[in-house]
Amino acid sequence: LAKTTQPISMDSYEGQEVNITCSHNNIATNDYITWYQQFPSQGPRFIIQGYKTKVTNEVASLFIPADRKSSTLSLPRVSLSDTAVYYCLVAPTTSGTYKYIFGTGTRLKVLA
């Protein structure tokens, strides 16, 4: 199972773009990369997923280089409400493997 490494915390100001990078050196060929957002005392919420290159949705972009050993979650123009913990999860998709292990997450604080 791929182990993930993220920065423990980050600070940003409202209106800035925030990039959070996750390292997953031993990612397997069929693994997907997913990101979650968690607010205090709530369950994590799925943000975005990708396999390679770039994926964009209405809230974020995900950049994955060709070697797939890392990924970067990009949050455009953050606001105070984006203050949360962000988790990178490498999802094994090999048949019969369903053990999903989260890393320690990145605590993002958005300042006014």
Place this chain on the structure above:
Amino acid sequence: DGGITQSPKYLFRKEGQNVTLSCEQNLNHDAMYWYRQDPGQGLRLIYYSQIVNDFQKGDIAEGYSVSREKKESFPLTVTSAQKNPTAFYLCASRPIGQNTGELFFGEGSRLTVL
């Protein structure tokens, strides 16, 4: 509405007592998961199940037990053998046919041992 329901939201228990946390989903998902979260920490996997009547230990299964008698339900019992059970417990599910990492989480149950 479809989703995952955890109950109770808050639970207090005395040391030495077993307690069962409920997790029910109406999403028709095959796989279900239990995670534990301590203050300021990440999520740690307790147990997971990919099919009825089958489940696997996660990284911190000691002191916990589960059952999967129905597809919709995956209750977690915190036994008296769990040395430090005070934590936030999260249940999640996903469809097995979907080969991505999108997990659907409940709102959590906060257990406090007095």
